[in-house]
Amino acid sequence: MEKNYYVCTGCGLLCDDIEVESEKNIINKVYTACRVGVAHMKKAKGETNFLVNNKPVDEATAVREAASILKNAKNPLIFGLGTSTDETQILAIELAKKTNATLDDTSSFCLxxxxxxxxxxxxxxxxxxxxxxxxxxxxxxxxxxxxxxxxxxxxxxxxxxxxxxxxxxxxxxxxxxxxxxxxxxxxxxxxxxxxxxxxxxxxxxxxxxxxxxxxxxxxxxxxxxxxxxxxxxxxxxxxxxxxxxxxxxxxxxxxxxxxxxxxxxxxxxxxxxxxxMVGHYNMRGFNENLFAETGYVNRVKFEDGMVKHGPEYSVVESLKAKTVDAALIIGSDPLSSLPRSVSKNLLEIPVISIDPCETLTSKHAKVYINTAISGVESGGSATRMDGTKVSFKPVVETIHPSDEAILKKIMEAV
Amino acid sequence: MDFGSFLSAPEINIKIVTYRDIFQDKAMIENRFGEEYRDRSAILKLDPADLKQLSIKAGDTVILKNSLGKIVVKAEESGYETPHRGIAYMPNSPWSNMLVSDETGGTGVPRFKDISATVTSAKGEKVTELRF
The missing domain is CATH 3.40.228.10 (Dimethylsulfoxide Reductase, domain 2)
Structure with missing residues (x-):
């Protein structure tokens, strides 16, 4: 019997030998994965779908509000993307260009x-x-x-x-x-x-x-x-x-x-x-995708077709210096993972949080869009810690849109 | 011996090094606002001699304080064979991040694994809740 193996997107190893038992799009058993991988694949999703100012809205309203925040910002920050597919990351780079954004990821303060x-x-x-x-x-x-x-x-x-x-x-x-x-x-x-x-x-x-x-x-x-x-x-x-x-x-x-x-x-x-030892499953992919586009792995600022690069465009320095006036955070929780002395400045600007789970950042966001868990509920490709390309398909179906689908819609609306 | 140890509530200076923990990671994935994640994050692993100097035992809460903030976490004995007085370990989490400085020297890289703070007994005070 041919076995059906899945890829675990729980960390930068992208283990490709995972078997699951699922019923009605709920994963009941996960075999071969580690403790973290099992938790990642069996993660229960909240009920929330789209929120604006913490009130439930429909998808179109959330996308429209997100687009409006980005359009009205002079220098929006786009940050996160370590747990997004290559396809999503490439869209985010395009969106950053279109909105003259500062673009950075977690590699900025790690590897x-x-x-x-x-x-x-x-x-x-x-x-x-x-x-x-x-x-x-x-x-x-x-x-x-x-x-x-x-x-x-x-x-x-x-x-x-x-x-x-x-x-x-x-x-x-x-x-x-x-x-x-x-x-x-x-x-x-x-x-x-x-x-x-x-x-x-x-x-x-x-x-x-x-x-x-x-x-x-x-x-x-x-x-x-x-x-x-x-x-x-x-x-x-x-x-x-x-x-x-x-x-x-x-x-x-x-x-x-x-x-x-x-x-x-x-x-x-x-x-x-x-x-x-890359932690997030596609941090290296972000570095590679941005490098292919700009010659830099992170910390860039797009401005009228030009690209600038330097520590001043890092998520930490740009939040600290308050040079960014809005933030689109994709698959990341900077209010938890950055020093509070830096991340508190996010509370002063409109934030759009696109994330498969509720986080401190999503709770304080003006717009929250609950997306599919990348690699479990949506597929794509990514780069393993050693540079090997890995493609994966979703394990189960979901009603939640992928971050890729949401970014496409935001891109059309800005 | 430093002066702090003569105070009625002994206070010592420590350097906190953060680390990753598989059980804490798993708890975060399951529920980052849950009790298990808090119990596995808001902890400080100390050298037994430091616990003794603070007049506390493992499981007691302590106050960690520096110019960035103040948090209450649970003290534990590290269990490391090599003595490490003055150095304590803590899983990387929103709790440890409350004490990380924004001073980066313009590099964009905070010193997540190099936190200076004072530690004193919290005298039964509860562990800090996770909120802004």
Whole structure:
């Protein structure tokens, strides 16, 4: 019997081996997915469909009101899109152009710089399949996939018996964690857990580079040089190494220069790749789609056919400086996920929230449109954390419109 | 020893590092306004020596305060083998975000994982509700 597999859009892994049991468009059972994936696919939807000023309206009224907010704004902010399909993201870019908007996504304050470096070929990378089949040295740096990407180790990076790694993790793979705390992933790495102090990453990279160059590794926090030398020896012996870079690493660095230096020497001595631990299922897709259109991965401002780029067009700086006078938020909840000291400024401007669930942001929005859960109730395509394109179909049908359908209508109305 | 520990309600300075937690993530997906999400978010994982200095036990509520705001969360013992006095851990959430500074140096990247605050016993005060 041919099995029907679905894609889980619960995180940047986009697991494509999910089976479900559903009846009358309600998913009763989800097989293969992780705890987060099961919750994502079985998510119950609220009754609310379209609200303007917290009062129920029909779709046409909500779309008209949203279009009117965007038309009347001098510099609207379009933000979110990490949990939207490529098709929706491309529409949002068009809408941003049409409305002279500032456009940004969550990569602006997380892994955007890394994805940009990958798109500009500044770092060597590979696919998760390559890792499953070939990787012998795996580093989780400032990343804890056991919590953030629960099937990462079992499906791709550590436990599978890949085509060239039939003896598996017991004999043929070394997993290393570099972190400031003993995370669940660090526990799995056992003796290969290297605990550094908060903010100590750059120094650790420098010490590791020294050790790889045959020099004595030193840190101001007196990390045992012997342990760093041991680590350098393991890395030197890697036939197919990979660094999974997480937020813990990125937030600790001023810029990516130390990562470039480390990757350079690792590839002089061995063979190393880097994959960013992208959280939202299509954040990388947003970066790629905007990059294809503008040459930038995020933080842009469109103005009469021109595009400007810089930190001043980031969601954080533009809200902080109050340079935006309306906001269209798609599949994101900045009132929860941004510092309150920044997000509170959203309360002063008209907000349109397009989201499959009610959030703090939707509750404070002037217009709220409850859309289908992308990947569960609507289909499309997306980019996995490693750059692989994945297409998916909806698992169940819904009465809720997709964010793509709503954006099309708003686009026609502005 | 810092001066705060001699006060009748001891107060200590801590650096809070945020992290992701699978159970908290799952609770958020199910209901971001629910009790489970709050119980798994509004927590602070402390070194046992810091709990002792604050004269509180695991499960008691504490007040976290800095120039950005004040929240009440539940204190827990971190369970980490390596001592980490002065450093506490908290799942990334709207609660931790109430204490994150808007000072970014113009980079557009807030310091989500590097929060400075003081902690004192909340003397039974309830955990902060999630609202604006």
């Amino acid at each position: 955007g710089p890394l994805v940009e470096a990958l798109l500009k070929d500044k770092l060597k990378t590979c696919t998760l399949e390559d890792i499953r089949n070939k990787a012998d040295v795996i580093i989780f740096w400032g990343a804890d996939p056991s919590d953030s990407h629960p099937r990462h180790l079992s499906k791709h990076s550590y436990f599978p018996r890949g085509s060239e790694k039939q003896k598996g993790w017991e004999e043929e793979r070394t997993a290393i964690a570099i972190d400031i705390r003993k995370s669940h992933t660090a526990k799995i790495c056992g003796n290969y857990f290297f605990q550094i102090p908060p903010g100590g990453d750059t120094e650790f990279i420098d010490a590791l580079i020294a050790a790889l160059s045959g020099k004595l590794p030193k840190t101001s926090y007196n990390f045992p040089p012997k342990k760093i030398l041991e680590l350098a020896n393991i890395l030197k012996g890697a036939k197919f190494g990979v660094i999974f870079a997480g937020l813990g690493l990125i937030y600790s660095l001023e810029d990516l220069e130390p990562v470039f230096r480390l990757m350079k020497i690792l590839n002089e001595k061995a063979n190393f790749h880097l994959v960013p």
